[in-house]
Amino acid sequence: MATDPSHGDDDVPLPLKADEAPQSEPETGPTSAPPSRRPKVWFVGAGPGDPDLLTVKGRRLLETADTVFYSGSLTADGWLSLAKPGSDWRSTARLSLRQFMPEMVEAARAGRQVVRLASGDPALFGALGALTEWLGRERIEYEVVPGVSSFLAAAAALGGELTIPEVAQSVIITRTAGRAPMPEGEQLADLARHGTRGLFELARNPRAH
Numbered sequence: 001m002a003t004d005p006s007h008g009d010d011d012v013p014l015p016l017k018a019d020e021a022p023q024s025e026p027e028t029g030p031t032s033a034p035p036s037r038r039p040k041v042w043f044v045g046a047g048p049g050d051p052d053l054l055t056v057k058g059r060r061l062l063e064t065a066d067t068v069f070y071s072g073s074l075t076a077d078g079w080l081s082l083a084k085p086g087s088d089w090r091s092t093a094r095l096s097l098r099q100f101m102p103e104m105v106e107a108a109r110a111g112r113q114v115v116r117l118a119s120g121d122p123a124l125f126g127a128l129g130a131l132t133e134w135l136g137r138e139r140i141e142y143e144v145v146p147g148v149s150s151f152l153a154a155a156a157a158l159g160g161e162l163t164i165p166e167v168a169q170s171v172i173i174t175r176t177a178g179r180a181p182m183p184e185g186e187q188l189a190d191l192a193r194h195g196t197r198g199l200f201e202l203a204r205n206p207r208a209h
Contacts, residue, residue, distance in 0.1 A: 039108040039140045043128065045121040045147015046071070051078055053153065058145045066112035069104055071119045071126070079117070097130060105138045121147045125175060 042061050047053040054062070062068065062082045070079070072093025083089060088107075092100050108114045118126040122144055135142050151173065155162050162171050174188075 039105075039111075041104060041108050041114045041116060041135055041140055041142045043116045043118060043122040043131070043142060043144045045145060045149075046079075046117050046119050047148040048120065048150040048153035049078070050153075051082065053148050055145060055147065058147065061113070061115055061145065062117065064113055065115040067104075067107040068115045068117055069100060070117040073119045097127075097134060101131070101134050105135070105140055108140050118147070120149045124149055124173065 042065075044058040044061055045055070046058070047055075051059075059082060062079070063084060065084070066087055068083070068087065068089045069092050070089060072091055080089065090100070090103070104114060104116070116122070116131065118128075120126070122128045123146070128144070132142055151162075163169050175182075
């Protein structure tokens with residue numbers, strides 16, 4: 001079992017309540033971006049925290065971004081060297097979707113190149129579904145650029161293999177309960193019965209659970 005201490009609950013935006021969902025409103029005037037750039041948001045995986053492990057496409061998008069919303073577990077200091085002059089970088093630590101998503105939508109509609117910088121890979125514990133659902137309701141396009149997840153970087157740092165013949169051919173990626181509760185049947189005791197390798201993300205001390 002490997003524990004990834006680099007992530008925290010700050011990576012997961014606070015849950016969206018039913019009355020916080022954006023409501024469709026009749027258009028009262030031109031709000032779309034200029035024809036040269038349709039409203040769009042890029043989701044970029046930052047990888048395990050080392051800017052050198054960022055994908056080439058992710059680096060290019062950050063270097064040309066006008067507005068970047070970055071996860072709370074990422075410190076701006078390590079990434080600002082990639083920022084172009086005049087770009088706006090905003091932390092979403094401890095913010096609910098309602099607090100930062102309207103700004104993201106507004107920036108995209110203004111024709112700015114908008115990036116959501118997520119720790120690791122956006123598809124793992126990054127609330128990607130809730131974020132893209134919000135953008136879909138607002139008719140904002142999006143594209144996801146994957147990142148090197150921290151559990152892969154940990155294996156690389158150790159020089160180890162996750163799937164060893166006749167030892168383990170399956171890997172369970174899980175977390176301990178935080179703001180988001182664990183579904184029934186996914187408690188650590190349930191997963192441990194599989195007897196294969198387990199990787200903990202967003203975990204501070206899994207033994208405490």
